[in-house]
Amino acid sequence: MEAQDGGRLRHAAQAGGRVLISGASFAGLATAYWMKTLGYDVTVVEIAAGLRKGGTPVDIRGETIGVVRRMGLLDAIRRKALPPRRTEFKNADDITQARIPARPAVLDSPDEEYEIDRDDLLDIMFGAVCADVDILFGTSVLRLQETSDGVSAWFSDGARQDFTLVFGCDGTRSSTRRLVFGNDEDVMHFMGLYSFLKVVDRRLIESNVTQIFSVPGKTVMLNGYDDKTDIAFGFRSDREIPYEHRDIEQQKQLIRDQFEGLGWRIPDLLKEVDAAEDFYFDKLCQIRMPAWSRGRVALVGDAGYCPSPAAGMGGSMAIIGAAALADALERHGDDHVAAFRDYDEGLRPFVEKVQEDAMSFGLTMFAPETEAAIADRDRRLAEMSAER
Incomplete structure (x- = not known):
């Protein structure tokens, strides 16, 4: 496995404190990795009894390649990558009308890309954090209340804990988003x-x-x-x-x-x-929000900016978003207001392009x-x- 470039962040950590992450899928696990690397004490809660397995394979390409390399996960992803697939467009008589040939990965090139079984990627990412963070399955956040120096969280098991920052990584129908931002229908675009x-x-x-x-x-x-x-x-x-x-x-x-x-x-x-x-x-649907944070709470991945499956970028967007958040926190130390603004302003142009491509190209294809x-x-x- 590659050396972890996250060491740069680890030595730069200044803020410390406790971080709560809601959701243990790609956004939550990637965010947990980077927050631990920054020096935070990390707790992840997941309403399901375990990792949410099943679903279609995940594409790892473009900016995501660089992020998983920084995380030290690229070699493991390469080992588990699925063989390239060709695509055939059929008519009612099963005649192929058009074909896209399979494209083998070219290592260390701008076109390097992989497809990996969703379960395998979850296992790789879980393995990268499970020894260093607290992960509570079968648990959800019922209430969040910001205080002068943190956020109090009440959980479904009756516990209450205090955190420095909270991150909603709990998908398109994010409960964190509802608790903090209110009406979901305003941000879900059919x-x-x-x-x-x-x-x-x-x-x-x-x-x-x-x-x-x-x-x-x-x-x-x-x-x-x-x-x-x-x-x-x-x-x-x-x-x-x-x-x-x-x-x-x-x-x-x-x-x-x-x-x-x-x-x-x-x-x-x-x-x-x-x-x-x-x-x-x-x-x-796509999640489109004017801001991805409020107070000490920020959203990562589908919870804040789901591009829809038409983009083919859901898992990648979560991984990229978690790294962008960590980089912003590294730059601004314990100034979470400046860090969240930096995260939003830096990542938003990329998110909006992916969402627009999904509307203009993905649906048409x-x-x-x-x-x-x-x-x-x-x-x-x-x-x-x-x-x-």
């Missing part, structure tokens, strides 16, 4: 798309292949890797659809209503939907709205593939 995701532990297609089938406003995607297959359905809607979040049969019916009668492999895939007991279904848009997408991708 992107006009609903998605269903199920990971099955067997091969439905060849490994190291992604297949995508689209009709106007609707897309189905299969990702084959290891001995798993991701099944994703997505459909556009010009309005938000009311449904009961705990009613899985109602959510399955929404998918059936949208996709029954279509070709390709959809009849068989709808059988997988019918059999699914554990899956993800939700609207795609994943779920074109018309037959002409589908044909244009396939033509553009074919041209891009020919140029490589």
Whole structure:
């Protein structure tokens, strides 16, 4: 494993104190790593009974490569990286209309990138912090109250503790954000798309292949890797659809209503939907906030600036954001007001570009709205593939 450049931060730490982090996914674990490196006493609380396993693989590319190198995790990520996948765009007769070839990683180059199983990345990041921070599973924050020199936190187990700073790293539906900033609906921006995701532990297609089938406003995607297959359905809607979040049969019916009668492999895939007991279904949205901090509380990752799955940057954004926060705190020592302002001003242009790309490019690529848009997408991708 590489030498950890975090030593620079470790020796620069001045503030010390206690830090509370809500959420133990990528944002929470990355923030825990950097806060411990800065010299803070770190407590992480996670409402789930353990790490939240499952879900699609995570892309590590661009700025994220440099961050995980600084954290000393790049070698471990390289060892666990999935083989590159080619992408095939299918029509109803299973004919490939366009293809993007697999791109092997080029070490130590500007184009170096990896895809890693979400569970493997969680294990790597958890291993980097679990011996040095307190992680309390099955625990959530019920109340936060700022004092003259810190924040008091009340927990679901009845305990109360005081902290110097608090970081909300608890995802798109962040409870920290609700406790500190209030009404969630003001910052959740619906992107006009609903998605269903199920990971099955067997091969439905060849490994190291992604297949995508689209009709106007609707897309189905299969990702084959290891001995798993991701099944994703997505459909556009010009309005938000009311449904009961705990009613899985109602959510399955929404998918059936949208996709029954279509070709390709959809009849068989709808059988997988019918059999699914554990899956993800939700609207795609972005979190857009005028500020990511209030007082001594700051948000990191999806809680503050979710770009949506259409960006393909959720895990990377969390890792980048945690490092940006740590760098700001290093520069400003115990002046958290200046540090949080620096964090916001420095990272916001990058966040806004990623969010805009998700709206203008990601949605167009994943779920074109018309037959002409589908044909244009396939033509553009074919041209891009020919140029490589």
